[in-house]
Amino acid sequence: MLEINKELEEYILTHTENEDQVLKDLTRETHVKMLRPRMLSGHMQGKFLKMICQMMNPKRVLEIGTYTGYSAISMAMGTSSDCVIHTIDCNDELEYFTRKFIKQSGCEDKIEFHIGEALDIIPNIDEEFDLVFIDADKRQYIEYFEAVYLKLKQGGFILADDVLWDGKVLEEVESKDKQTQGILAFNDFIQNDNRVENLMLPIRHGLMMIRKK
Template sequence: MLEINKELEDYILNHTEEEDQILKNLSRETHVKMLRPRMLSGHLQGKFLKMICQMMNPKRVLEIGTYTGYSAISMAKGTSDDCEIHTIDHNDELEYFTRKFIKQANCENKIKFHIGDALEIIPTLDEKFDMVFIDADKRQYIEYFEAIFPKLKQGGFILADDVLWDGKVIDHVDPNDRQTQGILAFNEYIQKDDRVENLMLPIRHGLMMIRKK
């Protein structure tokens, strides 16, 4: 597999449509004001999510792990006006910052922002989803998957982020590293699940595409 170094990454970004100005501002402020800004989806992944939405034209989308809203806004910009995107984050300290950018992106009517535990909120959502994006606590990926699976339409897609986890999935893993252990368990769980078909992509920190049969 081709190793993506900084020079090649710059070449890829230079040959991808320019980042939306609102998203560029969001990325800049996240890096200046927030802890762990690497959690931000970023331009390449955001553009991928937007174009997946443009191809699928989903009417109901669920995101687990909002952070500062980059991925939610990216997906909103790739969907039609009658789409609803439910996005969930446990960190209420990010709410003001995130809502500010959702408003600036004119996505208030499309993005439904929930604060709390995703595993408690998901059962309350009376929806059938066309697409789900998981980018939250790696230790709970299997639990998220099982919670949303009954609410995913047949033929619908789940996109799970960070499935390569900076290459840690092929390193010796400390048994106390519960995040990496969670990713490894999830990857094996999906690989053995005959209810789905799956494809792992080396985009950013790894992205698993999962289709419900």
Template sequence: MLEINKELEDYILSHTEKEDQLLTNLSRETHVKMLRPRMLSGHLQGKFLKMICQMLQAKRVLEIGTYTGYAAISMAMGTEESCKIHTIDCNDELEQFTRKFIKRAGFEKKIHFHIGKALEIIPKIEETFDLIFIDADKRQYIDYFEAVYPKLRQGGFIVADDVLWDGKVLKDIDSNDKQTQGILAFNDFIQKEERVENVLLPIRHGLMMIRKK
């Protein structure tokens, strides 16, 4: 496995389409004003998600774990005006900040921002999705998968973030580390799941791409 150090990361980003200025501003403000700014999707992952939306010509997208909206806005940039993106976050303290950037991007009608528990909100959304992005509580990844699977079209994709979890998946873990346990359980679950095909990509903290057969 190729180790991505800072110099190599800079090279990768210098050969990736330039970050949109609004997203640069969003990233900067997130790092200045928010706790745990590393939760931000960021430039490389944002471009990847945008291109996935473009390749799928996605009309309906679901995101679990909005944070400050970087991924949602990136995906909105890769979809047609008629696309509907539902994004869910349980932290109502982020709402004002996130809605501000959604409005600045001009996506108030395209991005439908839900505040609350994803497992309670998902059953209420009457849509069939082309793409689902999961980036929330790692302890509930399997539950999220089971909740969204019936709402994903055949041939549609789920992208799950943080599946390498800073390399913790290869280390002895503390019995109290429920987040890492959740990731390990999810990765094993998907590998054995016969209803899908999957590939784990070493992008940022690890992305599991899952296609519904």
């Protein structure tokens, strides 16, 4: 995996299209007002998600793990006016903050924001998805995958974030916490699942691209 130092990261960002102003504002306020701002997708990953949507032109998208809305807004900016993005977060304390930025982004008509546990909400969303983005509790990644698999169109994609988990996947077994164990189990599960094809990318904290055969 390529080690991205600050200078190289800055070079990459200066050769990537400028961040939309509402996303800059969202990033700044998230760092000032929220705990664990590193959970934010950020400019490079947000641009990647936007361009994936521009390539795929999905009509139905599901996101598990909204946080403050950066990734949902990024995807919405890359989709057509008839796309619907269902995004789910269990933290109701973030709702006002997140809805404010969804409205400011101009993507409010595309984004359906659900508050609650994803495994309870997903069965009640009557949609077939073209694209799913998973970025929530690492201990439940396999459960999230199974919950969305039957709702994913054949040929559709799942993107799973944090699959390298800051390199923790390479630590000694006895030092691994439950979140890291969840990521390891998910990575092995996907690698051995013949229903899908997969590619792991060293983008940010690791991104797994999964295609339903």
